[in-house]
Every structure is written in C-alpha cells, then in structure tokens.
Amino acid sequence: MEDAEITLILQKSLSGKVLTTAEIEALLSIKEQSSLEQLFEAAQTVKNNNFNNKVFLYGFVYFSTHCRNNCSFCFYRKSNTDSVRYRKSDEEILELSTSLEDSGVHAVDLTMGEDPIIHNDTHYQKLIDIVTMVNDAVKVPLMVSPGAIPQQLFPTLKEAGADWFACYQETHNIELFQRLRPAQDYEFRLNQKKWARENDILTEEGIMVGVGENVHDRAHSIEVMRSLGVDQVRAMSFVPQNNTPMFSNGPSPFIDELKAIAVMRLVHPQKLIPASLDVEGVAGLKTRLAAGANVITSIIPPCKGLAGVAQHELDIDDGGRSVEQIEAILDEINIKKADKNDYINLVNERKKQPLAEGSL
Ligand code: SF4
Structure with missing residues (x-):
C-alpha cells in the first residue's frame, strides 16, 4: 500500500475513529x-496522550516450571526432557516477591506452568495459599498467571488478593490454537478472561507472533482482544525452543512484533501494553517502547535461580533485567518510571469500569 494511503488510515485512527479489519491488516502489512x-x-x-511519558515495571516470579501440558512452542512442555524444572518454596517466593517490591516494581507477576501438583487439587489450595501469602507481604498489585483454572475458583482467587489474571490464547484462529496447545479447550481458555473480569480481577490477553498465523489472523486477534474488554494486551515474538516440535520453524522477525505492538496501541489506546524483556532481553527494550508499549515485563532479580519463559537465561544473572538497569536505559531515552500510586490508582479505576457492551 502507498505511503499516502497509510497516512489516511493513521489520520483516521488518530481522530478516534474505529479502524476496519482491512485497515488493521494494511498497517500490519507495512513494509516501506x-x-x-x-x-x-x-x-x-497515542501512548503519550494517554499515559504521558511514563512506564510501569512488572517483576516476574516464575515459581514453578512444571507443567502437565504439551504446547508445541514451549520450552517447559511436559515432554521436554531438556527443560529446567524447579518449584520454589514458600520462603523463596516470599523473598523474591518482597525483594522485587523493594527494588521498585509496580506489580508482581506470580507465574507457573500448569503444575500437576497444583492443578490436580480441585481446590487449588496451594495456589490460593501462595497468592494469600504474597498479598499479605507486599503492597503492590499482584498479577497471577497460573494457566487455565476452573470457573468456581475465581472468587477465591480474588479474595486471596489477585488484582490481575493473565492467560494468553496466543492466537484466535481455533485451528491454529489446537496445533499450538494440543488437547486444550479454546473456549475454556478464552472464558478465563471473562470469569476473572466478572470477579473484578483485571485481565491480560496475548498473542504470539510467528507461530504460523497470517496477517489476517493477527488483525482478528487484535479485534477479538478489543471485544474481550481485557485491560492489558501483549504481542510477543515466537522464539524457537530446543527439543520442541516447533524448533525448526525458525525465529519470527522482530519487526512483526513491533508492528503488532504499534497497531495494538492504536486499536487499544487506553490499555496497558507490555514490552517484554523475554524476547530480546534489554537490547529490545527501546524499540518496543518506541512502538507504543508502556509496561516493562519480565523483570527478574539476578542470581536467584529464576527462569524466563521464552528466553530462560538471557540477561538474568548479569542483572540486566533488574529495575536498576532498566531505569538506566529509561534515562537514556528520557522516559520516566511512573509513581507507584499512579499505578495503584490506574488499577483501581480500571476495576470500576464496567465490561464494554459486547464483551464475552
Ligand atoms: S505454554 Fe504454559 S501451559 Fe503450555 S506447556 Fe508451556 S508452561 Fe505449560
């Protein structure tokens, strides 16, 4: 498409009008x-109009890398014998969460694979105990990313202190979903976001770029995320993982992720959009922020034996993913870390917003 046509689409978006699917696809297809x-x-x-020049930082506590599932793209899939497996003790989870809070993050993200020890207990008591324990110890909002859980658990999770629930489809092409997440139920996973929001828990949805989807699929996902009424939307590049069925697929060009972030910013102007350190490490931070992201995720304290998800070692033990290092990079590009209270107010305000008409 010609530059002039792209200019018209961008002008339409900047004037507050809703883009059509074809227009979203045109933006995602830009090559010039x-x-x-x-x-x-x-x-x-759009980012600066809605969030000024400020970003939020999320600390990441990947407390169990055990998983009962076999997602084709994932290093931690059940049958990957190369995968590093650990389960952090309560004391370790507590120490990691409080040290992240002390280092200045705005939120702590408690993430696990679908650990069979937790998922085989119908009451998910271990998960609830961990969330309660961390919530009692830290003041910053908590994100919980435990995989897909039963509907009846959401009120208990809310009671335990979850402010956020993250659960990514990775694609909204159902046939592709079934290849990426074999033996998992598309609707059950999609409903996680609905059940969380019905219980006043904010939600994050996300796509993976470069897993076999086409531009139409990406545009469809961006629109589905709008209709879901989620509060945070992420796009992350596929990174091939050793000893997994998709290893030979090759990496996704990062520019496709950057385009997806920018288009999501236009279509979801007031939502939080992460720049994950889990793809290119700190080297990819500036480009993601320049594309419209306003949250820095996967901040991991060094030398604590914690893993990332797509890049399980990159920049972790040399301290590259610490708040201190991130702040040094933000200084270089004149972006400010938001005040903690700004984030708490934002979370509280979003919780008060009713789900949009037409949401799930
Ligand atoms: S993506 Fe999540 S659910 Fe799937 S195998 Fe990896 S850890 Fe398990």
Whole structure:
C-alpha cells in the first residue's frame, strides 16, 4: 500500500475513529520504512496522550516450571526432557516477591506452568495459599498467571488478593490454537478472561507472533482482544525452543512484533501494553517502547535461580533485567518510571469500569 494511503488510515485512527479489519491488516502489512516510521510515530502520540511519558515495571516470579501440558512452542512442555524444572518454596517466593517490591516494581507477576501438583487439587489450595501469602507481604498489585483454572475458583482467587489474571490464547484462529496447545479447550481458555473480569480481577490477553498465523489472523486477534474488554494486551515474538516440535520453524522477525505492538496501541489506546524483556532481553527494550508499549515485563532479580519463559537465561544473572538497569536505559531515552500510586490508582479505576457492551 502507498505511503499516502497509510497516512489516511493513521489520520483516521488518530481522530478516534474505529479502524476496519482491512485497515488493521494494511498497517500490519507495512513494509516501506517511511510508512513504518509514520506508524510508530502515531503509536507514540497515542501512548503519550494517554499515559504521558511514563512506564510501569512488572517483576516476574516464575515459581514453578512444571507443567502437565504439551504446547508445541514451549520450552517447559511436559515432554521436554531438556527443560529446567524447579518449584520454589514458600520462603523463596516470599523473598523474591518482597525483594522485587523493594527494588521498585509496580506489580508482581506470580507465574507457573500448569503444575500437576497444583492443578490436580480441585481446590487449588496451594495456589490460593501462595497468592494469600504474597498479598499479605507486599503492597503492590499482584498479577497471577497460573494457566487455565476452573470457573468456581475465581472468587477465591480474588479474595486471596489477585488484582490481575493473565492467560494468553496466543492466537484466535481455533485451528491454529489446537496445533499450538494440543488437547486444550479454546473456549475454556478464552472464558478465563471473562470469569476473572466478572470477579473484578483485571485481565491480560496475548498473542504470539510467528507461530504460523497470517496477517489476517493477527488483525482478528487484535479485534477479538478489543471485544474481550481485557485491560492489558501483549504481542510477543515466537522464539524457537530446543527439543520442541516447533524448533525448526525458525525465529519470527522482530519487526512483526513491533508492528503488532504499534497497531495494538492504536486499536487499544487506553490499555496497558507490555514490552517484554523475554524476547530480546534489554537490547529490545527501546524499540518496543518506541512502538507504543508502556509496561516493562519480565523483570527478574539476578542470581536467584529464576527462569524466563521464552528466553530462560538471557540477561538474568548479569542483572540486566533488574529495575536498576532498566531505569538506566529509561534515562537514556528520557522516559520516566511512573509513581507507584499512579499505578495503584490506574488499577483501581480500571476495576470500576464496567465490561464494554459486547464483551464475552
Ligand atoms: S505454554 Fe504454559 S501451559 Fe503450555 S506447556 Fe508451556 S508452561 Fe505449560
């Protein structure tokens, strides 16, 4: 598509009008450097109009890498014998969470694989105990990412202190979903976001870029995420993992992720959008923020034996994913870390917002 046509689409978006699927696809398909620059500039404008020049930081506590599932893209899939397996003790989870809070993160994300020890207990008592324990100890909001859980558990999770629930489909093409997440139920996973929101827990949905989807699928996902009424939307590049069925697929070009972030910023102007350190490490932070992201996720304390998800070692033990290092990079690009109270107010305000008409 010509530069001039892209300019018209961006002008339409900046004037607050809803883009059509074809227009979203056109933006995701941009190849010309001049059009790309226009796209990122428009995304920056929308981000700054809604969030000023400020970002939020999320600490990541991946407390169990055990999983009962066999997702084709994932290093931690059940049958990967190369995968590093650990389960952090309560004391370790507590220490990691409080040290992350002390280091200045705005939220702590408690993440696990679908650990059979937790998922085989119908009451998920271990999960509830961990969330309660951390919530009693830290003041920052808590995100919980435990995989897909039964509907009846959400009120208890809310009571335990979960402010956020993250659960990614990775794609909204059902046939592709079934290849990526074999033996998992698409609707059950999608409903996680609905059940969380019905219980006043904020939600995050996400896609993986480069897993066999086409531009139409990406555009569809961005629109589905709008209709879901989720509060945070993420796009993350596929990174091939050793000893997994998708290893030979090859990596996804990062520019596709950057375009997806920028288009999500236009379509979801007021939502939080992460720049994950889990794809390119700190080296990829500036480009993701320039594409419209306003949350830095996967901040991991060094030398604590913690793993990332897509990049299980990158920049962790040399301290590259610490708040201190991130703040040094933010200084270079004149972006400010938001005040803690700004984040708490944002979370509380979003919880008060009713689900949009037409949401799940
Ligand atoms: S993506 Fe999550 S559910 Fe799937 S195998 Fe990996 S840890 Fe398990």
